[in-house]
Amino acid sequence: MELNATRPSRAVPPVSVTLYYEILCPGCRGFISQQLFPTWTMLQDIMTVTLVPYGNAKACIIHLTGHSAFQIIYCMESAANVLNAAQPCLQLYAPSVSWARVSSCVTGDLGNQLMHANAVMTRALSPAHTHVPWVTFYGGVKPPACNGAPVRLNRSSC
Template sequence: MMVLLPLLLAVWVSVPYGGCSLYPSCVEPPAKWCSSIESAVQCGVLKQCLESDFLRTRQTEDPVQVGLYYESLCPGCRLFLTEMLFPTYLLLNEIMSVTLVPYGNALEKPDGQKYIYECQHGKQECLGNMIETCIMNMTEMAFPIIFCMESSVDVIGSAESCLKINTPELSMDKVMSCVNGDMGMQLMHQNALKTKALNPPHQYVPWVTINGVHTDDLQTKAMSSLFTLVCSMYKGTKPPACGGTQKLHYQSYCHN
């Protein structure tokens, strides 16, 4: 099931109301089915894509901003990201935004004009943090890729296959050029600054902020049911997933 889950959820990112099968003319990965009218038509999901865009354009209030400060190999972080944050985003992406900051309990040390990092779970975690940070800087499809990595048995080893599923145009070589270059170091330095600027200072990871605020109550509610928390905090008209009054009437069938 864990092998199939990343692919299934990648499909749900762009097709929130489901789809039956890929059309022979569909050449885009699932997460890009709604990237253009042509792709939507070729993949047989035009109606679903248009309905999804319709819901987003009707939202007049600012989305609920969910921030996750985490570590790539932290078991609790991985569990929250894959089983709470990403599924909630799939259902409520029209009323919420997500900011991922992979750094957590790492230590940053100046080394001349550069920085070196020590991570709680060792060098592999520093590498995982850096890979995910570079991916976020290189593609808008970063969240499905990071979900794919974090839900796998081997977070780092799965990076290349997760890229191929979601963004085949972005090679692992390009990502590693960022990881091993000045860009990756500067991006990680920004993660360090964001984490150190937290008020109150983080005491553990995963550390969740809602609209830039962290309290024990918000953390508890986010960990127990982020979906309920986001729905309750959104000030605009609730989407259908929250039990709102917006209704879409259409019929969809998967014929045998």
């Protein structure tokens, strides 16, 4: 099926979604793999996602991989074992980033700095978070799908 919708105006800033989460939390894993990533996949033209993990390896992967980070995190979070999936997911989505660089980040000062920055961002939440996953939204204009507008599907694409 194809979605028959108009593209949003590029003059409108995208909706900014920030997710504060713990890397091994089952609820966070489910939210990322079953809700946030599929939504981002459909709405990435009008949506930006910032991930603020509590977990050193995740912070390093996000820092080192840039635009591929969300796909890597999704790959890891949807795997049976998050930590065992890290290296294969990194190689799949960011083959130019070596596992040695991630490991060096995790065990070095950079990893500690990244985790500290994430802790500062989390502590600055207002209102303060009471659980994870914790999601914040800023900016943008609601697309028709969020306003209850009917969406017409083109079913002739088989």
